[in-house]
Amino acid sequence: MMRQVLLARVQRRVTMAASGADAETVLSREALAEAAALLARHRAPGVDLPALHACGLFFFHRALRQQGSPSGVRDSAAAAHLLAAVSVTAPDKLPPPFRVLYRRLGTDPRELFSTSTGFTTDPLVWWDLALETMRGAPASIEVFHLLLVADVLRLSRLSATPEHPQYADIISALGVHLCQLRSATRNTSVAAEAFEVCGIALELLPEDSSGRPLFLRNHGREAIVLATELDDAAAARAAVESCRAAARLPDADGRDGVNLGSALVQCARLTGNEQLYREALQTYLRVARSSPELRTTAVSNLRSLLGRLLQEPGHRDMVAEFCRSVLPEPGTETYADSPVLHAAWYLENTPARNGHAPPDPAAMVDLTRRLLAVALDDAGRRDASLAASTALHQHAQLTHSAAEAREAIALARTGLDLNARLDPSQEFFFRHALASAHGVLYEVTGDAEAQREAVHQGRLAVDGLDGADDVQRASALAQYAGVLHRYAARMADGPRLHEALALQRRASDIPGLPDGLRITLLCGLAGMLTDLHVLERPETPDALRQAVTAAERALSLAGPGNPRWAHFARHELMHARRLLGEAERDPGLLRSVVTLAGDILGADESTLVKGIAHTAELERARALGALARMDDGDDDRRAALTGLAHVAGSAEIRPWVRMQAAVAQLQLSDHSEPESLDRVATAVELLRLNVASGALWDDRAHVVRTFAELTDEVVLTGLGSGRPERTLELLENCRGLLFQDLGAGFRLAPEHAAVRAEIEELADRLRALDAKDRAAQGGVDERRELNREIVAERAELMREWQRLEGLVPQEDSPDLTLLAAEGPVVEVVSTTEGGYAFLVTGDSAEPVRVLPLPGLDTATAHDRVLTFLTAREYATEDRYPGRVRLLAQGEVRATLDWLWEAAARPVLEALGLTAAPEGTWPRLWWCPVGFLGHLPWHAAQPAEGDGVLDRVVSSYTTSLRSLHFARSIPRADQGERALIVAQPEVASAEPLRGVEREIAAVRRYVPQSTLLEKAEATRAQVLEALQSHSVVHLACHAESDIHAPGRSRLLLVDHEESPLTLADLAGLRLAGRQLAVLSACSTFQIAPALADEALHITAAFQQAGFRHVVGAMWPVADDVATAVSDRFYDRLTGGGTHPPRTDDAARALHDAVSSLRAQYRAAPTKWASFVHVGA
Template sequence: MYDNVRLVVEDFVYNGDVGALLAARLPPPQQCPAHLLPELALAHWHRFQAQSGFAGLADREIAAAIAGTPGDLAVASVIAMPQYRALAEAREQFQLYQDRDSLVLFANACTAVMNVVDDERMTAALTADHATLLLLLDEHDGTDTYRETVVNGLNWTIAHTPRGDPQRARRLVDRARAQANAGLSPGKIVADYRAAAQLALRERPVWRDVVLELAQYECDLYTGGGASIHLAGALVTCRDLADALERDFGDTAEVAALAQLEREVSREIGPDIAQFLMTCHRDPRALQAQYDLVESLRHQPVTRDVLVRRRDEAWVLAVGLPLDHDARPAALLSLYYAHDDLWEIGGDTEAITLAYDAITEALLITSPDHALRAQLLRALAHCASTAAMRTGSRDEAALAVDAARAALNLPAADDDQRALRLSALADALITQCRIGADPAPGREAVTVAEQALALTPPGDSNLPLRWSSLSRAAEQLAEDGDHAMFTTAVDAAASAVSTIATDDVRRVGLLYNYAAVVQTRAVSTDATYAEPFHEAERAYRAALALVGPDHPDVPRIESTIADVLYHRYRQCGDLGALDNSLALAEKAVGQTPRDHHWWPLRAFALARSAQALATFGGPDADRLRELAITYYRAVSGHPATRTQHRMICEQAQAAISAETNPATWLDAQERVITAIPATISRALSWVHRVAAARQLHGLADRVVDAGVRSGQLDRALELVERCRGVLFGDAWGIRRGWARLRRAHPSLAEQLSEVERELAEADGYADLTFHIEVEFNGRVSSRDWDPRPQALEQIRQLSMRRDRLIAHARTLPGFEDLLVPPNLEVLRTHTAGHTVVIVSAQGSALVVPADRREPVQAVPLQQISESTAHAQVGRLRAALADVKDPACSFDRREQAQLEVHAVLEWLWNTTAGPVLERVTATRLWWCPIGIMAQLPLHAAGRHREDAGQTVFDRAVCSYTPSLTALADTLSTPRPHHARHTALIVGVGERNGAPVLPSACAEAEAVAGLLPGSTVLIDAAADFDAIKQGLHEHAIAHFACHARAVSSAQHPDQGGLVLSDGMFVPSFVHDLRTTGAQLAFLSACDTAGPDPALLDEPLSLASAFHLAGFRGVIGTLWHTADSSHTAEAVYAALTDHGTRPPDTAEAAAALTATLRSMRNAFPAVPTRWAAHIHVGD
């Protein structure tokens, strides 16, 4: 039975009940009486407008067919698809059963249609439908699994929905609901609702449900504790709806809440405001007077009171205008400027968010050809850049650049307008360079700023700003390492000052910028002469003299002067400057409200100066230390402080505690360590994660020192496990978790493995750009490809999926601790029977005895310090360079070998000797941290004396990346039925690399000791053959060249050199081997640490260990005796080829081999000290 079509239409027109309209049973056109066909067409048209997805398009097709107008071929094409028929069936099933299974089938059917549709409009409609289904699925499950996917999908849908599309309003409402469900900013949600309401108010009859939903949301915000602005917004929304209803029906009775809202606004905000809001839409003179008031306030002397009043009056104007008024974009732009000034000058942290909201709404309600479009896009670029700087969001930085480019691409009236837009793009690129740690946007920023400068004639009032823009761009490049750009930066800043009138209010900012770049150059280049600091101070004080004593910029300038004085003390030794720095910093903090967005930086400057003065002692030392701790603690707890800055504050507190209370020193270190996971999140690119890991330099050493001083050795040891090798530890935890999951939950293990592979692939593109040139018929075409934005988004999405998989795995029995740092009791249980020595250059070694009943011991290393260790590392590097240099004389080479001996003797005297006096075990594992990781502890000794005072003669040694890695390895049983054969790779020839004649002979010799092995020589050693061999054999042997892995570039820039490429770390990580026992990397520099990231095992040896090899033999430096060493080791493991290799004895075999070589060539330590064993 079908509903009465005429009544359905009349009921919707007069009541606006969308639910009733969509639930109505409408007859097919062929079954509808002819006189009712116009009403049926109208009913379907109203249904089309009331829906955001594809069902609405289907209704429109029916309406068009009834009216006899052309249909949409794209819609017809989708409806004819078999996948769409399956979707229709799934919809019916869901409507019938309303359960989770039918909902999942419905969503999957929608996805199936989306996968085969290539029309953008159809995809937008289907994406809107799919988003609704995912929200329903989250609601059913009580989760938020899909909330970000839904918001991203609707963002794409709205971006591909033209302003004139009748479904745009509904899609905006969908996104507003999705953003509310995701807990996003109310300002963005209100902007979507208002943009939708603007469109709804212009419809005849008005779409009252859309308008009322906005009013209800604003009322809910207010009653939920939000600002009274939302109450006023609800009033104006209902006022506009009442006007629209009066326009359509001559009746306002349906907006019964209007009078109540007016009374609420009158009581909460004021009767004058309430009356203005209720009447201004019909009084153009009142609106003009309000606009004139806002403009007049822009020209008054700047004080915080003026800034606040201007913001309030701009808000009254923006709120009072009808939602569909043509002047609304201009009013929102004026509100943006008021909020931005309150942020920039007044320091109001909420103001920039409100400015962002105002611009977001203005852009949603303006067409691409609107007269204000370019201004709005520049404002969006500024807001997004500011948000990026506050949060470190690369997405916001990219949005800023996109907005600035969009503004630049719009027609410009003249060169001045184009130059203004170029400057906006330069500013956005500077932010992207700073956030992304990528010089490419910085270089483009310089080019763009120069283009803007070239378009600006001498004497132009904006010329100083163009110079300043160039200065900022050049300064950013210089800060990133291209110090030559400092000259451009300083000269451009000086030109900005010299070209601006002395009475121009902008002179203050340009003097400040000039002083800042002069100071930055002095600090970045470690200037030790005082003049640049004096020059910066003079410029800052000149800026200070131009503002009144009550100007909001006074604390900012004084705090910056305090900063330049501190650096003058720190780099030039001017103690008087430090006294003045503290006084100015205290004054600036006293004048800055605690909720000001710059308060943390000003308070940090105060704490830093107080800490430095306290080190000189005196009667004020205790007060200064307490002052420093108080403000470090306050900055650390401030909501505007970013994670890395918080860590700096905690480390500073730890340093102060070290002088006074060692127990609290360790507490402070633990607070630093607790913040680490957020800084190395897997949602960041590899470059960002490495940069964050570098910030941890020296932390593990300090933890050991704090633990020894406080006597809390167990706690210190647990903290060391959490703060070093964090990138390696994350990968190790995933690898070991996969191995355990593979046995119990293979499907989940495969999903986790796939995510890791995709993350590694995305990492490879996250920091690369490509320039592609193609030549055809004598013509060359080129294009640039920048995959970074897509790669970064992919990393973010994959990271969330990874987190969900890990969270799911933790709900399974036995996997509750996946990626959770184990406590020391667990570690000691697994390492029982194995002695581990953690060595720190801070003057201590921690010994973890093989007997878990014995406590962890601290061995004092009284003759060692970080500076002496650095000196020995430099000594060793210089000697190794001389040995390797073919131009070096025989005398110098001999002297170099003596230098290596001296380093080994120093290591014995200061480190290994004291440890072995305390430790009686003849089998031990070294775990050096910090600078000690660059020294060959396994070969320490007085080898030129026949007294047995060497590690070789006292113990069999291995290295372990961490206690956790060793514990995991030892707790994994050796396979009972592992093959006793090897994959043996020998590559002696490769274009671009020196010939390695011994590689093939070494491969054949090793193969002779391991019958049944797979041998790949030169070109036969391709990637596929190697991967297959690694899965088939328990032993892997590589004789070839190698390129060391470095954190300065992507890890895959290093690897084992093959005939047609390199076997890189990511290939190794992908192996997921389960029976691998021993990898022998008979190549140069395969096990040495990265000097720039000493506590992260990034070497090839660690990559093989991570891939599942229990033990790995590699080299710390280039050595000419790898072939002899390899043959001797395998001969020992196989009893000269007469029995299967005992890989468990690899470390003992290596030690015996090196000891034998030492005895044969005692004067050449570089031949026998390079090889090490990692793992078990």
């Protein structure tokens, strides 16, 4: 097809030239290229007469247009030679001028044409044309030019015989240009021709010829191309032969080495000769080390070859032996050695494919640090970063090194950034490494943010599994399942634990996995099943039995040759067997746990992960404790207590694990033992440490929820020791932990004013950060960036806090005598063995008396509280029928009656408050612990007769520290400014129809007050007004969120867009504030699981700096709120004759509630909601 096209083009040019067309029609490069290409397509034997005829006429017309010039003479000769074939084979088609020419010159046309080649016989015509064409563009590498020169040289070769004196020159020139043409076009046909021509040139050139090295190298390169593109084994062998010869030349350089390496690789590939691969590796390495200009190419080729060989199991031994033989001494390696170092790392880090033992982490860290030191290009740095991150997080897990875990994270992030520019499809590997490193950091430090980041990165790794092989897929799924499992176990999150279990089973279903990964999967499965049993507490221990089976299979697979894997299996087996032994009361299983733990603790430390050793000690002690409880064995009990004490007291163990040990120690202790109270103190201190170490509010709140039952141990152990004051101190230290230390500034004396200012400023920032944290919505993923910001800022603030901490006097417990100077404080608590009231009376001889309350045991009190809360809701909700609400009021009355008989009456009688007082009424502060805070202690009363309200003025405090804080707020001066906030209607709540009447009543008694109402009552306006008013009255809806207390809010006009939350209020610091009256509903409603943390709006106002706060435990009707406010302010202002005397707030509220009770005694939910909190 192409011949026909070219022939037509040449014929057209001839026709146009004969018609007088422009000279360029035949003299242009394009015209010459078409004629040369047409002639060069000829293949002997045979004669292509049309092509010869057309091209002969073409050169004839070129000669006519160049008469008198050497080029014209040459083109005339070319025409004569080409038309000679026409004269011989078809004389009738020969143009007449040429017949004359042949006769005049006496030339026989047969001598100018060869029937064997079908072409002309004089190569010099074409040689001269080729030289002229090359001289026209001597440095051109344009494909068009290269192709034109090659075609003309092909014609010269076609015309010459091997005996022609110019034959060697023609072959040499053609070979050079064909190599250039192949390089420009990457055409394998040209490569084959170049290979053949260069081979001929080598045969023609003498050994000492200066041109021979060029053709030796070209011959080798073209053979490499043929071997690579056409899988030509013969070409590969020829390439090796030529390249070896070139590499031995005196002027051989790095390029010859790179070519020889390539030739060896192709020959090895096509012949299966592994020794050639080894020679190629050695050749590339030699060039990389010795040739600076070719180092990058040689390193790249070496890395590529090693990577390919490592993917073929049959070559691993050869590669391993090569690496061992060429690796330099540590500290002497260079960039040239980086591929070898990486291959050595890969061989060590992927042993499980061949069933070998896992690599030595310390050796891997050393190896990858060497890799990092020599990685210069981005690809090398990326790969080295990944390798080093993997080695470091594995070693960090073994040695419990937080520094190495953090370094592993940093390196994985570096690799991820580099990979984004190089090959985003490989992102999975770096996400996987990041998840693993963050998971180890959590294991080592207990850093909850590290665990959340591990979950996030693990999920991203799983999402990027497209293209991963089965092993990579199973590894990523298992790793993500593992971090998700640990997060779910820590947060007691059942749905996430089930998700982790499903992922683990999905990974386990992948067939053909290596033993090491299979062991990892089985261990993870065992751990998840064990924690599922702990979380869900099913009736039967089926999950534990499955966990034991999985862990036993893992241990069997590990065998004696893989101690580190075996330790992981024993770790899970211990936990599952211990719980199963306890569930089935099986001493044999428990004894086996002791044996397993002994195997771990007695192992070579170099094979033992420190975290597993810590857990082994804890599990052994727990198993011994369970055995002691079964048979009352003193030896087992002593051994268990010793082991638990060691874990609880070890600073290198995570605080969470230490806390578990401390609690287990308390559960095993005899409350009457002298050392038991010290154990309680240790547990309390560890509880505070765990809370303080939480970066986010939810982390700290989770710690408080998890160890809420510590109160029971504190009380029972403390009372068993006969030390009520110390018991009360420890009990106090278990409460209010989420705000611990933020009020430290008020303890400083005036001479420390500068430090106090610093501390208070820092406390403000911490409060604000907590407020931001608690108010934020969304799950782990949605809050990820915010969480990271909060964690980083809190870490910085806590570092500063620790610096200032040493300047603050050690907090002493409040002086109990002074604390009770204005009336007794009653801290009441329920335990499994009964209730107790700690009576703080101001008696210096006996500051604390303990009153047993046997009817207030946990089971009874808890049932009563649940009944009360249910009945209260039915009684206060208009949506229920009247009959239901009446029955509910009866249940509420019954609860108040029970509370009176079980606790309130005994307390009042013990305090000598047995009748209605004459003169000034005594005051009493209730401080209920835990879920007892849901009860209205001030309203306890019998079905008939006097109750608490008839004997004492009641106030509440969330802790003794809170009362101490409220008392430290300076008393009011006369003329305090008052603020009223009124918001009767908001979009998402029923209108408060009594607000206007309520506000009118308040303003009647406090006429100079500032009023913010309706559209003016925005979050920003209220917060600004709080800065300049010491008395605040809020008449609006409130919304308590018991699941996320920080988002409890006052329903102001803009609460949907900009809510004023509990977190905002608690984050304020308002100096010298006196009274906040929260007429809003449910401002004293507490979160059940965080009852001792004062997470309600009333407490938030006190924490903000108000000396007195009036709040509501549940919603009340508008008319009730109005009546209470009217009576309260009447008493507080002497009927409006003077400004509010805020220190009379408790008595004023007592009068208002008593008045309301007189109207609604049978409906306690109407009058018992309002409470006073504070001084």
